[in-house]
Amino acid sequence: MFPDVQAMNNYINGGRGGVGGEGSGGGTGGAGGHGMGPSLNFDIRSGGDFTITNVEHGERGIDILHRTVASAAIHDSAESYPQPRCHPETRTKMLEGLHKWALDTDSKTAVLWMHGPAGAGKSAMMQTLAHQLKDAGILGASFFFKRDHATCGNAKTLFSTIAYQLALSVLCLRTPISQIVENDPSILLRSIETQIQKLIFEPCRSHQNDDPVAILIDGLDECEGHEIQRKILRAIRNSCSSKHLISLRFIVASRPEPHIREVFDSPFYSDVHRTLNVEQSFDDVHKYLCDEFSRIRTTEYISTPWPSSNVLNELVRRSSGYFIYASTIIKFIDDKNYRPMERLEIIQNGNKTDSEAFDALDQLYMTILCSTPRQSELIPILCAIVNFDLTAPTIDQLFGLADGETRVLLRGLQSVLHVPSNDYDEISSHHASFLDFLDNPNRSKEFCVGSLHRRMELARSVLTLCAGHYREIWALSFSSLTLARRWVSFIISLPPSPELWPLIGRMNPDYIFHPDSDLEGMLTWLRRIPSVPRGLIHLWKDYEYMYSFGDMISGSCGVQQETFFQRWHMFPSPKLLQVLASIAVVGHPKLSLTHTLLDLTWDELRNIICSLRPLTARPLTALPTLHQWVSSEFYPWPFRDVALVYIRRMVRNLATPKKANRKFR
Ligand SMILES: Nc1ncnc2c1ncn2[C@@H]1O[C@H](COP(=O)(O)OP(=O)(O)OP(=O)(O)O)[C@@H](O)[C@H]1O
Numbered sequence: 001m002f003p004d005v006q007a008m009n010n011y012i013n014g015g016r017g018g019v020g021g022e023g024s025g026g027g028t029g030g031a032g033g034h035g036m037g038p039s040l041n042f043d044i045r046s047g048g049d050f051t052i053t054n055v056e057h058g059e060r061g062i063d064i065l066h067r068t069v070a071s072a073a074i075h076d077s078a079e080s081y082p083q084p085r086c087h088p089e090t091r092t093k094m095l096e097g098l099h100k101w102a103l104d105t106d107s108k109t110a111v112l113w114m115h116g117p118a119g120a121g122k123s124a125m126m127q128t129l130a131h132q133l134k135d136a137g138i139l140g141a142s143f144f145f146k147r148d149h150a151t152c153g154n155a156k157t158l159f160s161t162i163a164y165q166l167a168l169s170v171l172c173l174r175t176p177i178s179q180i181v182e183n184d185p186s187i188l189l190r191s192i193e194t195q196i197q198k199l200i201f202e203p204c205r206s207h208q209n210d211d212p213v214a215i216l217i218d219g220l221d222e223c224e225g226h227e228i229q230r231k232i233l234r235a236i237r238n239s240c241s242s243k244h245l246i247s248l249r250f251i252v253a254s255r256p257e258p259h260i261r262e263v264f265d266s267p268f269y270s271d272v273h274r275t276l277n278v279e280q281s282f283d284d285v286h287k288y289l290c291d292e293f294s295r296i297r298t299t300e301y302i303s304t305p306w307p308s309s310n311v312l313n314e315l316v317r318r319s320s321g322y323f324i325y326a327s328t329i330i331k332f333i334d335d336k337n338y339r340p341m342e343r344l345e346i347i348q349n350g351n352k353t354d355s356e357a358f359d360a361l362d363q364l365y366m367t368i369l370c371s372t373p374r375q376s377e378l379i380p381i382l383c384a385i386v387n388f389d390l391t392a393p394t395i396d397q398l399f400g401l402a403d404g405e406t407r408v409l410l411r412g413l414q415s416v417l418h419v420p421s422n423d424y425d426e427i428s429s430h431h432a433s434f435l436d437f438l439d440n441p442n443r444s445k446e447f448c449v450g451s452l453h454r455r456m457e458l459a460r461s462v463l464t465l466c467a468g469h470y471r472e473i474w475a476l477s478f479s480s481l482t483l484a485r486r487w488v489s490f491i492i493s494l495p496p497s498p499e500l501w502p503l504i505g506r507m508n509p510d511y512i513f514h515p516d517s518d519l520e521g522m523l524t525w526l527r528r529i530p531s532v533p534r535g536l537i538h539l540w541k542d543y544e545y546m547y548s549f550g551d552m553i554s555g556s557c558g559v560q561q562e563t564f565f566q567r568w569h570m571f572p573s574p575k576l577l578q579v580l581a582s583i584a585v586v587g588h589p590k591l592s593l594t595h596t597l598l599d600l601t602w603d604e605l606r607n608i609i610c611s612l613r614p615l616t617a618r619p620l621t622a623l624p625t626l627h628q629w630v631s632s633e634f635y636p637w638p639f640r641d642v643a644l645v646y647i648r649r650m651v652r653n654l655a656t657p658k659k660a661n662r663k664f665r
């Protein structure tokens with residue numbers, strides 16, 4: 001299993017019909033008895049993230065597999081639209097070479113590593129290649145990693161997503177892959193080595209397909225964790241040693257990060273892979289710019305020849321042959337809020353002295369930022385965008401701005417930022433290089449958001465927001481949840497500063513208890529400084545205890561509830577039993593739910609849970625397990641009470657119509 005994965009497998013078995021009635025004499029049989037509804041068995045494993053797999057009895061493996069798929073990672077996913085694609089007649093040679101290699105059944109190599117710097121055009125090539133291979137009928141699967149994305153930013157579903165696509169694209173693999181999952185659905189929660197082995201290599205070893213099958217993995221460096229990235233490469237390599245009836249061709253694209261290069265350069269990979277460096281291409285950029293300017297001329301009814309060939313050549317030179325520069329200036333010039341010719345003039349008037357690849361890009365970003373009004377208000381917003389994934393309304397709230405103000409402030413940055421027109425998608429950068437640029441003081445100078453001063457300013461805004469009321473609708477938006485989850489890691493990345501203590505002490509715990517909150521990290525951070533008030537450490541120790549309480553229960557070897565209380569000569573209060581029942585039912589990271597549903601203040605909840613600390617701190621304390629709390633014969637009523645509170649709440653929610661068009665994730 002992945003480390004830190006919590007999993008719940010629900011096995012849902014179909015209902016049984018009642019026995020038939022008895023016949024009497026020569027008459028007809030009596031009516032059938034009562035049937036039994038479906039039964040639900042669940043098994044819970046502990047860890048960090050939580051995955052629920054409902055396995056319906058008799059369900060096909062392919063359907064079980066489908067539910068784990070990271071659909072946004074697939075090359076033609078609607079969720080990730082628009083994906084970068086190569087402009088027609090660009091990168092043709094490299095694409096042809098890749099195509100040929102993927103088709104070559106005699107090739108000695110089974111893995112190709114495509115590398116190139118940020119913005120070189122790797123993803124655009126991988127997208128284009130995926131479509132070409134699909135048309136040629138040899139695309140087995142694709143997976144496009146996206147940094148920090150919930151499903152595409154890590155490797156948890158990499159091989160199940162690939163296996164699912166293989167089952168659909170290679171006819172002879174459909175039944176074996178489906179059968180493997182059907183026989184053992186827990187395969188989807190195993191280590192990546194086991195998954196690749198069982199879901200991909202074993203079926204390919206025993207089934208025959210004449211054509212090779214290509215598997216494209218883009219942006220390996222965007223997958224969370226260097227060690228996982230290495231593991232993926234090792235797992236792929238291991239497969240090359242065994243004989244398959246189906247020839248698999250892996251194309252892996254990434255930036256040339258040292259830890260990835262090390263794996264490919266090691267003897268382990270020596271004779272099974274090829275490399276392809278995505279190099280600069282001035283001709284391709286020239287072609288792209290010519291075509292794009294011609295398109296803009298037509299759509300904007302510009303009759304004069306524009307731009308002149310000198311200007312065009314200068315732009316090509318400044319791009320250093322990389323598309324990131326070219327595509328950024330086209331987005332800047334093609335902004336429907338402005339006149340294209342004036343926009344091009346702004347670009348031309350930027351400082352022209354540097355020729356290094358990304359100096360030109362930096363100048364471009366500088367020029368774009370300098371052309372925006374209200375820069376001093378813009379910088380804190382950019383700092384928030386660099387550190388968190390946020391929607392425009394969340395940013396309005398974070399900085400106490402009037403509704404819609406963030407959109408107004410970001411209007412001039414459309415060429416570098418994607419600001420969705422709806423209120424529930426997060427603002428993102430068109431290209432990661434813009435965020436890298438903003439973070440680096442040597443590059444972005446006065447616009448830099450990576451300085452300590454800027455980050456402290458953001459920390460104050462975040463903590464002030466988190467000290468306030470937890471608004472339910474606001475809290476349901478994905479971006480505010482991201483903020484609530486990530487604020488701890490952001491704060492503890494700062495050097496400790498006394499000016500933050502009062503704000504940290506005033507935080508509303510609704511923002512604290514989330515599945516990914518690093519409370520231990522926060523406490524370590526606070527303890528590092530001798531001047532931190534003791535009361536603050538005490539408060540956070542309590543929070544940490546409250547948060548870890550559920551873990552203690554689930555990790556315990558288990559004793560009966562009444563044994564537990566008798567052992568410590570304790571007579572549990574009704575409230576304590578209700579709190580335990582609620583934690584057992586909704587889980588400990590969701591303490592906010594227990595606090596709201598049982599109508600307890602945070603101080604009350606803290607006192608109740610922390611009253612158990614002296615008992616659980618004693619060595620060899622065995623706590624009842626979750627199951628024992630829930631099924632207690634000695635104190636059964638708190639569970640009944642809690643169940644009633646929850647049912648009432650659910651009925652009330654069902655009776656309240658939801659706001660139309662609001663997207664909850
Ligand atoms: N051949 C091309 N034709 C048109 N646009 C391109 C081409 N190649 C890249 N681009 C554009 O250049 C920008 C950067 O390209 P891309 O995202 O593919 O780079 P990358 O090498 O994958 O970068 P990173 O390593 O940062 O992920 C994108 O906006 C993309 O649309």
